[in-house]
Each structure stands twice: as C-alpha cells, then as structure tokens.
Amino acid sequence: MTRSIPPSLAPVVAELELEAADLVTTAKLDEIVKASGVGTATRTVATRLRERGWLLPTGQRGVWEFAPGATAGAVSRGGHTRLLRSVFARTDVACGLTFQAAAWAHGIADRAPVRLEVAAESAREARKLPDGLDVSVFDPTLGYVTLKGVPVLRPASVLAHMASSPTDVRSWTSALEWLPDLVAEATPDDVLTELNERPATVTARLGYLIQGLRPDIAEKIAGPSTKTWFGPRQKVIRHDSHWQIADTLLPFDPRSLASVAGANV
Known part of the structure; x- marks a missing residue:
C-alpha cells in the first residue's frame, strides 16, 4: 500500500526514519517538528501522519507507533x-x-x-x-x-x-x-x-x-x-x-x- 507524504511533512517523516523511531510521543514529535523547521502545529502534523498511515494508534493517548517506509503500508511492528x-x-x-x-x-x-x-x-x-x-x-x-x-x-x-x-x-x-x-x-x-x-x-x-x-x-x-x-x-x-x-x-x-x-x- 502506497502512503503519500505531503512535501511539508517530508522532513518529519525523514527524521523519524533516520532515528529508526518506534514509539513516538507528542513531546518527541513536537521536538522533531521544531527541529525540522516545519511551521505546521504539532497536533496537525500528528493528525495528517495518522490519516496517511505513518503513525498508528497504540491505545495510549499521545503515543503512536511509527510505521516506516520499509513496512508494507500502515502495518504494526509492535507485537504483543x-x-x-x-x-x-x-x-x-x-x-x-x-x-x-x-x-x-x-x-x-x-x-x-x-x-x-x-x-x-x-x-x-x-x-x-x-x-x-x-x-x-x-x-x-x-x-x-x-x-x-x-x-x-x-x-x-x-x-x-x-x-x-x-x-x-x-x-x-x-x-x-x-x-x-x-x-x-x-x-x-x-x-x-x-x-x-x-x-x-x-x-x-x-x-x-x-x-x-x-x-x-x-x-x-x-x-x-x-x-x-x-x-x-x-x-x-x-x-x-x-x-x-x-x-x-x-x-x-x-x-x-x-x-x-x-x-x-
């Protein structure tokens, strides 16, 4: 499954890939957003990445699982x-x-x-x-x-x-x-x-x-x-x-x- 990346969010996804991110908190995402020079609000970034299958729900508010490009789409690697x-x-x-x-x-x-x-x-x-x-x-x-x-x-x-x-x-x-x-x-x-x-x-x-x-x-x-x-x-x-x-x-x-x-x- 192909997942799109808006040009404005590409630096965020690139940094998550570079760090081999697994679980991503709101605080960590905010840190990446600011360091990448993205002007979009962190909450909006999270929403857009969730909608496109880059961040998956974990059952914990404010914590997501990052699904890297190497996985077959929005598929969890988290296990039990x-x-x-x-x-x-x-x-x-x-x-x-x-x-x-x-x-x-x-x-x-x-x-x-x-x-x-x-x-x-x-x-x-x-x-x-x-x-x-x-x-x-x-x-x-x-x-x-x-x-x-x-x-x-x-x-x-x-x-x-x-x-x-x-x-x-x-x-x-x-x-x-x-x-x-x-x-x-x-x-x-x-x-x-x-x-x-x-x-x-x-x-x-x-x-x-x-x-x-x-x-x-x-x-x-x-x-x-x-x-x-x-x-x-x-x-x-x-x-x-x-x-x-x-x-x-x-x-x-x-x-x-x-x-x-x-x-x-």
Missing part, C-alpha cells in the same frame, strides 16, 4: 507488548509481565495471552495502566528482567505471585501447559528469596503447588502453621495434610506432577 511499551513511553510504572505473559516472554509458553498479564507493584501503580492489560498487584522481591522490550518477572517471582493470588490466574488448566517448564527454571535460592517475609499462607501454597515438580525446593520451604485455602472458600476439591491446604481451585493434583528437578542443569 506494544500497549505496555506505549505506557513506558510516557511515564514510569513499576510493573512487569506475569503468569502466561511472563512464561511467553521467557520462551517457555508458546503463545502470549490475548490480554497481557501485568503485575503492578501497588494499587497506585496499577491505576496508571490501561484497561487493555490484565492487571493485578504483586511486588516482587527479585528484580525484573527485560524481555520483549518490557520488564518481566523472574520465574521464582511468577511462582510467588501465583501462590499469593491464585484466583488472579486466568486459567489454571492453561497454566499447566507452561508451569512445569517455569518451575524448572526457578532456582532454590530465588524461590526462598521471594518467600522471605511473605505470609505463611503464601509459603504453604507455593510448597503445595511445586511439591511434585520440584521436591528439592519444596523440602527447603518452611512447613505451614495453619490451614490455608488455595482458592475461594467453597467446596474443597482436595486436601493436603502436609501443607494444610484446602484446595478449591486447581483442576489438577500438584502432588501427581512429575519432577522436573535438574531438567535445566
């Missing part, structure tokens, strides 16, 4: 993380991919979820994120890693998040597809670091969840001090006397999962 990256283009948010989205970013899950799952470090940070993301609250102890251009929780942090808020996991049936490989990537030290100073209920849930997959880690986790619910307080599917877990949620018995200890050694 474009919406989250557009947030970072305007402001700092303490958050990272979690659950299946994190497993996908780590190369463990074979696909990303339709709505990227993002863990914000606080409710205040969560409010900065758009509705197009599946947002929950979890503050990891371990630092993020950067994958797919965005912050991502480490495997041990994802496991701690799952144990902290089991009902935040969209589908435990789907999670079983990538959970074993995620658990295999976690190190004992990382898991123990993530559990340090967290409530005993989180420790018990995590021990219960990974006991079959990683008995080497589960045996290092402190035993429970009280009965803990895994899921909402309703009819119990199974009870684990060792971890004192009343499981009302999981569609599988984690005790029956084959060990993946040493799988990545």
Whole structure:
C-alpha cells in the first residue's frame, strides 16, 4: 500500500526514519517538528501522519507507533507488548509481565495471552495502566528482567505471585501447559528469596503447588502453621495434610506432577 507524504511533512517523516523511531510521543514529535523547521502545529502534523498511515494508534493517548517506509503500508511492528511499551513511553510504572505473559516472554509458553498479564507493584501503580492489560498487584522481591522490550518477572517471582493470588490466574488448566517448564527454571535460592517475609499462607501454597515438580525446593520451604485455602472458600476439591491446604481451585493434583528437578542443569 502506497502512503503519500505531503512535501511539508517530508522532513518529519525523514527524521523519524533516520532515528529508526518506534514509539513516538507528542513531546518527541513536537521536538522533531521544531527541529525540522516545519511551521505546521504539532497536533496537525500528528493528525495528517495518522490519516496517511505513518503513525498508528497504540491505545495510549499521545503515543503512536511509527510505521516506516520499509513496512508494507500502515502495518504494526509492535507485537504483543506494544500497549505496555506505549505506557513506558510516557511515564514510569513499576510493573512487569506475569503468569502466561511472563512464561511467553521467557520462551517457555508458546503463545502470549490475548490480554497481557501485568503485575503492578501497588494499587497506585496499577491505576496508571490501561484497561487493555490484565492487571493485578504483586511486588516482587527479585528484580525484573527485560524481555520483549518490557520488564518481566523472574520465574521464582511468577511462582510467588501465583501462590499469593491464585484466583488472579486466568486459567489454571492453561497454566499447566507452561508451569512445569517455569518451575524448572526457578532456582532454590530465588524461590526462598521471594518467600522471605511473605505470609505463611503464601509459603504453604507455593510448597503445595511445586511439591511434585520440584521436591528439592519444596523440602527447603518452611512447613505451614495453619490451614490455608488455595482458592475461594467453597467446596474443597482436595486436601493436603502436609501443607494444610484446602484446595478449591486447581483442576489438577500438584502432588501427581512429575519432577522436573535438574531438567535445566
């Protein structure tokens, strides 16, 4: 698809091409407009470039994706993380991919979820994120890693998040597809670091969840001090006397999962 460039806007597009621009904010576009000596208002420039397919919407006001001439017309190159990256283009948010989205970013899950799952470090940070993301609250102890251009929780942090808020996991049936490989990537030290100073209920849930997959880690986790619910307080599917877990949620018995200890050694 051929896209036109009005002569008055050619310097702006040329500069975007020269910089190999990806996400463009209003402020950045204004800087380019002024540096290029274009007399048209930045808002008008943005409108005209959007109309001609050079700037694509991201879901964030004042942030666009630049579609360079090398692409086949007004086609996005942003992929699954474009919406989250557009947030970072305007402001700092303490958050990272979690659950299946994190497993996908780590190369463990074979696909990303339709709505990227993002863990914000606080409710205040969560409010900065758009509705197009599946947002929950979890503050990891371990630092993020950067994958797919965005912050991502480490495997041990994802496991701690799952144990902290089991009902935040969209589908435990789907999670079983990538959970074993995620658990295999976690190190004992990382898991123990993530559990340090967290409530005993989180420790018990995590021990219960990974006991079959990683008995080497589960045996290092402190035993429970009280009965803990895994899921909402309703009819119990199974009870684990060792971890004192009343499981009302999981569609599988984690005790029956084959060990993946040493799988990545």
